[in-house]
Amino acid sequence: MKPVKIGLLGLGTVGSGTVQILQRNTKEIAGRTGRAIEILLIAVRDINRPRSIDTRSIELTQDPYAVVNHPDIDIVVELIGGDTFAKDLVMKAIANGKHVITANKALIANYGNEIFEQAQQQGVVVAFEAAVAGGIPIIKALREGLAANQIEWLAGIINGTSNFILTEMKEKGREFADVLAEAQQLGYAEADPTFDVEGVDAAHKLAILTSIAFGVTLKFDKVAMEGITDITPLDVSYAEQLGYHIKHLGFARKTQQGIEMRVHPTLIPRQRLIANVDGVMNAILVKGDAVGPTLYYGAGAGGKATGSAVVADLIDVVRTLTSDPDNRVPHLAFQADALVDLPILPLTQIETAYYLRLSLLDKAGVLAEITQILGQHHISIEAVIQKEPSNENTPAVTMIMLTHKVIEQHMNQAIVAMERLDSVMAKVVKIRLEHLNK
Ligand code: NDP
Ligand code: HSE
Numbered sequence: 511m512k513p514v515k516i517g518l519l520g521l522g523t524v525g526s527g528t529v530q531i532l533q534r535n536t537k538e539i540a541g542r543t544g545r546a547i548e549i550l551l552i553a554v555r556d557i558n559r560p561r562s563i564d565t566r567s568i569e570l571t572q573d574p575y576a577v578v579n580h581p582d583i584d585i586v587v588e589l590i591g592g593d594t595f596a597k598d599l600v601m602k603a604i605a606n607g608k609h610v611i612t613a614n615k616a617l618i619a620n621y622g623n624e625i626f627e628q629a630q631q632q633g634v635v636v637a638f639e640a641a642v643a644g645g646i647p648i649i650k651a652l653r654e655g656l657a658a659n660q661i662e663w664l665a666g667i668i669n670g671t672s673n674f675i676l677t678e679m680k681e682k683g684r685e686f687a688d689v690l691a692e693a694q695q696l697g698y699a700e701a702d703p704t705f706d707v708e709g710v711d712a713a714h715k716l717a718i719l720t721s722i723a724f725g726v727t728l729k730f731d732k733v734a735m736e737g738i739t740d741i742t743p744l745d746v747s748y749a750e751q752l753g754y755h756i757k758h759l760g761f762a763r764k765t766q767q768g769i770e771m772r773v774h775p776t777l778i779p780r781q782r783l784i785a786n787v788d789g790v791m792n793a794i795l796v797k798g799d800a801v802g803p804t805l806y807y808g809a810g811a812g813g814k815a816t817g818s819a820v821v822a823d824l825i826d827v828v829r830t831l832t833s834d835p836d837n838r839v840p841h842l843a844f845q846a847d848a849l850v851d852l853p854i855l856p857l858t859q860i861e862t863a864y865y866l867r868l869s870l871l872d873k874a875g876v877l878a879e880i881t882q883i884l885g886q887h888h889i890s891i892e893a894v895i896q897k898e899p900s901n902e903n904t905p906a907v908t909m910i911m912l913t914h915k916v917i918e919q920h921m922n923q924a925i926v927a928m929e930r931l932d933s934v935m936a937k938v939v940k941i942r943l944e945h946l947n948k
Contacts, residue, residue, distance in 0.1 A: 513546035517577035520589035523697035527813025543828040578603040588612040613640035619714035619730040626841040633835035637823035643792040645815030646808040653843040659798030661723040663763035666794035670810030671706035672758040677788040698811040708737035712773040716760035725844035732854035736774035755785040768853035777943035858919040867939035887924040
């Protein structure tokens with residue numbers, strides 16, 4: 511059979527990892543697809559930049575349109591990033607009848623609905639396994655492996671950079687900025703690293719996972735989003751003392767009222783496997799009604815790990831080249847006419863447990879005032895610890911509370927009431943807590 515000809519857009523961290531795998535595992539890949547894969551052309555920004563891989567047998571161009579318009583290219587692999595220029599290139603490739611593979615979660619989260627519709631009309635595949643959780647085949651697991659189930663909820667550590675930073679801060683006491691710089695140097699971080707630390711990248715990925723899990727269209731703008739920038743070593747240490755690790759978690763759950771879709775720092779009991787996922791590793795816990803809880807673990811960023819997912823998509827697409835375009839695995843797991851429009855709940859309507867850190871005046875009756883307010887808002891306390899004042903000259907003591915589950919709006923109202931008390935000496939720190947056991 512004739513080789514399948516592909517063109518790449520981008521030869522950075524992921525592009526280089528992808529080419530390296532294609533060069534190293536040529537025989538295994540051809541054995542799996544039944545056809546050779548030939549890289550015809552790669553577009554880069556600077557053709558003279560030294561490359562970490564052997565490009566002698568590959569033609570490079572500074573014109574990305576030369577790739578998407580090339581008459582001999584069957585599959586375009588988009589690894590440039592961003593969601594404006596990349597979108598234009600992907601739409602052009604689809605219009606030209608080419609299959610597309612991308613690692614670009616920003617593109618899929620923001621424009622996936624439009625891209626998939628166009629792809630369906632053209633009878634081409636858009637594959638995006640590498641867009642979520644680097645090398646972990648979570649899209650395939652949700653779309654195919656768990657296809658028998660109603661998915662109840664999923665929870666994932668889905669930003670490698672944030673997890674790397676939290677782990678290094680906790681285990682080695684390193685400074686935030688210093689660890690972020692290392693993550694950038696290792697190629698883990700996004701071109702704009704605020705996407706990693708402010709939760710945007712995790713929100714992109716959660717929007718994609720939510721659609722595939724629950725059969726809803728992509729709604730990135732509805733993801734409730736918080737990053738790791740406000741997490742202090744103090745809270746990490748108190749959480750540890752109570753038996754929890756703090757992780758940046760993406761969480762999606764289908765409820766009677768609608769879908770919860772949120773990313774934020776979360777306390778997780780340390781006996782859960784997912785609480786012990788450290789460094790750049792990612793993990794996603796998926797609860798299906800038939801299978802129960804399942805866990806997927808692996809490298810969440812980096813050239814070769816992500817390249818592994820890109821090449822797996824390539825193999826899938828090559829295998830489907832001869833299949834009936836109307837009978838392929840649907841982009842969002844459900845057939846386009848079976849996607850439903852469930853409401854996404856605002857953050858105020860979600861239900862979760864909480865860690866609270868209060869700075870209180872050290873005098874009789876203060877704890878009673880706090881518990882009274884919590885009681886008025888139907889918030890039940892699971893654990894309380896009071897810390898000794900850090901020095902004898904301060905009138906403040908630190909109180910840590912863990913609560914049972916409550917609707918976030920009630921918690922917010924209780925915090926406003928507590929902060930009005932003269933005995934509450936600083937803003938109340940609130941971090942969500944998930945037991946992830948049901
Ligand atoms: P890099 O910045 O390392 O690479 C980007 C590549 O695109 C470079 O080769 C660059 O060329 C090329 N490029 C950029 N703009 C243009 C342009 N206008 N014309 C032609 N070429 C261009 O990014 P990554 O490899 O890290 O990321 C690529 C995509 O993969 C992003 O969508 C990212 O979110 C996603 N991703 C990244 C992961 C990671 O671990 N890094 C993991 C999972 C997904 P040049 O080399 O000449 O500068
Ligand atoms: N910047 C992303 C991360 C890359 O750190 O997880 C992988 O998607």
